Amino acid sequence: MLGLGAIAKKVFGTPNDRRVKATLKLVERVNALEPEFQKLTDDEIKERTLALKARAEGGESLDDLLPEAFANCREAARRALGLRAFDTQLLGGIFLHQGNIAEMKTGEGKTLVATFPAYLNALAGKGVHVVTVNDYLARRDAEWMSNVYSALGLTTGVVVPQQPEEEKRAAYQADITYATNNELGFDYLRDNMRATREEMVQRGHNYAIVDEVDSILIDEARTPLIISGPSEDRSDLYLQVDRLIPEITEEHYTKDEKQRSVTFTDEGNEWLEQRLVMAGILPEGQSLYDPESTTIVHHVNQGLRAHKLFQKDQNYIVRNDEVVLIDEFTGRMMAGRRLSDGLHQAIEAKEGVSIQPENVTLASVTFQNYFRLYSKLSGMTGTAATEAEEFASIYGLGVVEVPTNRPIARADEHDQVYRTAAEKTAAIVAEIRKAHEKGQPVLVGTTSIEKSEMLSQLLQKEGLPHNVLNARQHEQEAQIVADAGKPAAITIATNMAGRGTDIQLGGNVEMKVLEALAADPDADPDEARARIEAEVAADKEKVKEAGGLFVLATERHESRRIDNQLRGRSGRQGDPGRSVFFLSLDDDLMRIFGSERLEKVLNTLGMKEGEAIIHPWVNKSLERAQAKVEGRNFDIRKQLLKFDDVMNDQRKAVFEQRLEIMEAEDIGEIAQDMRHQVVDDLVDEYLPPKSYADQWNARGLYAAALDTLGIDVPVIDWADEEGVDQEVVRERLYEASDKLMAEKAEAFGAEQMRQIEKQFLLQTIDGKWREHLLTLEHLRSVVGFRGYAQRDPLNEYKTEGFQLFESMLDSLRSDVTRKLARVRPLSEEERKAMIEQMIAQQRATAAAGTPQPVDQPTAAADGAAPGFVADNPSTWGNPGRNEPCPCGSGKKFKHCHGAY
Incomplete structure (x- = not known):
């Protein structure tokens, strides 16, 4: 009814x-x-x-x-x-x-x-x-x-x-x-x-x-999406930690496959502490719970995740001495994509390949x-x-x-559920042989490279010719997919999502024509096409008689869409076809998302070995499990987006400001506004509003003005003058700092000063934004714990994220003002010495085979090496990674300009 x-x-x-x-x-x-x-x-x-x-x-x-x-x-x-x-x-x-x-x-x-x-x-x-x-x-x-x-x-x-x-x-x-x-x-x-x-x-x-x-x-x-740059190299620590992980036993950790998480138990932590001390990684007398142990704990946790959650040939493959990630949805290699937070390095240590330096985030955005x-x-x-x-x-x-051009003629059969993986595999091979013998092409869908290669070995033993399409063969992807519709063809593929090439019954005419002309360039293209079209048309009829393309899936994916995409490869444009899923109680989806009830039913039915249960309600219960997983994944993405929205508003503000600066002809006014804001902050800090002159910290203001604004003004004398209040001091500081910058503009020339202001401002924004992203990452990693104190982590993140953004803008203003106050033209002697040094470096570089441009040095920051220009790497000389940075910051080169 x-x-x-x-x-x-x-x-x-x-x-x-x-x-x-x-x-x-x-x-x-x-x-x-x-x-x-x-x-x-x-x-x-x-x-x-x-x-x-x-x-x-x-x-x-x-x-x-x-x-x-x-x-x-x-x-x-x-x-x-x-x-x-x-x-x-x-x-x-x-x-x-x-x-x-x-x-x-x-x-x-x-x-x-x-x-x-x-x-x-x-x-x-x-x-x-x-x-x-x-x-x-x-x-x-x-x-x-x-x-x-x-x-x-x-x-x-x-x-x-x-x-x-x-x-x-x-x-x-x-x-x-x-x-x-x-x-x-x-x-x-x-x-x-x-x-x-x-x-x-x-x-x-x-x-x-x-x-x-x-x-x-x-x-x-x-x-x-993250653009990152290298940070400090800690490959030794990854290798040391990696040697310990294989010794861990099952009572040392707990694993939750639903949440894809793994954590140490109390016994595991005790054992770990002893082993880390013995290995000399954890200092004697220091506990894993001490704040100083944070880095070691982080490394150990990532090592555990690398070993227990990430499987070779499923989540990644090893190729040319590097770990290449596999997209779980499309089965493709994701060259150039790396896991963050040291997890990729932990996998590299596990697989014994070269460990690439960890990266720090320079810029990031979600696809949403x-x-x-x-x-x-x-x-x-x-x-x-x-x-x-x-x-x-x-x-x-x-x-x-959108309705299909022709009605779908594909038969979608109910899932066949077996008790064990071995029974399922045997049934799959038998089904493939049956289809192959009657000339029906078969597309076998698997969920990982490992499983596709295991099935391939079984088919080889049975003498069944076939093609395998997974991340290892992705270069031949179009060719393999184009041949998948030929009579009796067997194609094993991992996740057929978004392959973009149609499986056409009888074969793909265009691909065959290209092949024929490549093999015989002198052949007449029209003749070749006519011959191939006739061959393909004959093959298409054979395939139609055999029942069209048969899609045989070896497992349910956690997303119904991926299953539907695989099914959808058969029955295009009204062609005949059939699809069926072969499952077992050992499959990941069945095992993780509850098959106890199903197992009881199978036992009650007293099924014999090799028998399958085929029933509509099995399909329904599986779809419910898949819907649960999809719902959970949606929640993960929603949560990711809520947190990223906080950063997104800040990202838009920073990017818009950058664009405005880049497009502006003259940013002297922006630099002046920043300078005046810094003056306001200094006056408010050292000469608090509504305070008397004897409560002022005039010496502090004098030192701050000298350091930040680069001006030597008699602030202490001003404080003793009759009738001088905060506003008078403020105006005098404005005037003195503006005068200094006007002198610099005259010394450099107006055009060059504009360029210097623009570059200093952009560089400082970028540096501050990088630091801010790192701070937000750290905040996000700890803010979740505030839920235990009945405080909403998202609101906490929003509030603190905004405060951090405001403090970033404050430090941006003072940094830009300080840098511009210190910049000065090079003297003739410094210019000559710098050019000689650069020519010598040029010759040495040319001898090594790596050409570098010789730029005329223009400006140096106080305390920097002669001729050092922050935005011109050719003026930095050739310092070692652990030597002091030539900018004069006092930091090691690798932690300063060498990090960019």
Whole structure:
């Protein structure tokens, strides 16, 4: 019997159905224009783009231009690619333009769908970013779709790592820019560390279309993007600690797999203390609970996590003497990404590879806050409905399910649950053999590299030919995926999320043509294509007769979306197919999230070895477990975001201030305001308001003015003068400090003084911001404990974070004022000596094969080496890491300018 909700849906349709139905009217308007646009010449199509741009600039809304823009884009794509967009693709494009997530099944042509809203929004002239999950897809999509955009008269750019700055800047200036989420985020952070406005590469955040939006905005949003620099090298301590960890027994620690945490027990702490003293790591008489032991405790905890929570070939692989992380959602290598807080170093010690120095955070941003910079955001994926609440609450994005062009003909079977992993594996091999013998292609989904390689060995023993796609083979990714639809093909893959290449039944024509022409460059391309198309068509029929692509998953992922993505590889564009999940009570999800009840049922049924339980309620209970995990992960991300929002407001303020300074012609006024504020603070500190002259600390003010403002003024005499109050002292200090800076400007020349002020101000902001980030990290790591005192950790973090920010701004003003007060031009003798020193250094460097530019020295800070200029590393000489820094700070070089 149907419930009231189900009856209402049957009568009125779901909200999604009503939305799709309403939008179909717009699609009809686009279709009505098709005959008109088919008559246009190629040049007239480009002329239409210019006309639409002019209308957009004239104030006409993009919504009004949509039917004509989509019709123009469809015709350009038909001519450039030979693809005429289906009505469902136009629907998806409209929803994207409206700032939604379009959920479109695999094989529905999402790459082409993105061209419609990208073209329409590019007419505004502010740039459009199309975001992909990896560099391969960014390059491929940009190259493929640039044919459409150039036919429309628009430019296309692609942003990839290690790209020359000029090339990257040009890519961002293009009408439509393809890039990965990581590179966009890093470029944003790098731009806000630049010295001049001209060096910045991004030109704003107008509109972004995010491909595989669930992978980027949800899966990868648990960890922020961080730009870091090296800190002190402590590799010896990691190695010493690592030698102790294998001796630890099970009573020494407790492990919570649900929370992915591991902690020492009291027995473990006692044993550890003894062993650390014996190893000479912990000084005699010092306890682990002493404040001095904080660093050692931190190292030991990270060593324990490295050994007990991180598995080789599952969480990371070892390649070329380095530990490379594996993305748990896509199964890809994350080259260049490192775990923070010394955890990566602990894993390096465990695996016996070179230990890289720990890093300190220079700048960071979460994906949530980066993508919320865009005026308009949209996304597309095959699986978003399960996370609709998160998309709405964090990004303000609605999810619209776009109907498929043809009905789905895939059969999704119930899960088969076995008692043990061995029984499950045997059943999997038997099922693969059965499909292989009837010529049906099989895609086997695994959750880790280790499991994919173990299954590969079993298939080798059974004599079943197959391909393996995991992080180790990612270079051959497109080739392996393109071959996965051939008759009797067997492909083992880790997490098929966002692979970006369709599995086409019978094989991929385009890939085969490229292969054939590479093997025989003299062959006639048209003949080769005709022959391959005929072969693939024949193979496709064979595969259809065998039942289409068979997706066999060896385990449930903790996210339903990843399971749905794997299923969605089969049954594209109305093709036949089937999918089934093989599970066992030993699987991580079943073991961690409760299979006791299920085990009791299996025992009650008295199942024989090798038998599986297949029942709809098993699927439902598993989905409930997955929903719990998804909910927990959502809470983690929400919490991360709440804390990052505190930092985000401060980050925006600092970045906006930096931009303002970089764009300003003359920042003399900003420097003067800062100087006067410092004077105000000094006067208030040493000559408190509403106090009498005999209560003043005139000597203290004299010393502070000399140190901070660089002026030698008779403050002590002023205090004895009749009728002198705080305001008079304040005005005299303003006047004296302004006079000193005017003299410096005259000595340097106005233009050079402007540059010095700007560089000192930017450098000091950057240094202070780095210190502030580190302080906030430390605050965040301890603020959680305040919950025990019935105080809300988030409110505590907000309050103290704001106080820290204010004190950072105070110290910024006094530091900038002090540096500017001390800067002076070089004397002729110092200049000559410095040039000679630099030429000698140049020769030595040239002999070593590393050229360095010779810059003319301009200024030195008091106490610094002659000719030292803070923002010009070529003036620093060549100090050793442990020698005093040439800036005259008294710190070691590695802790001062050498740290940057």
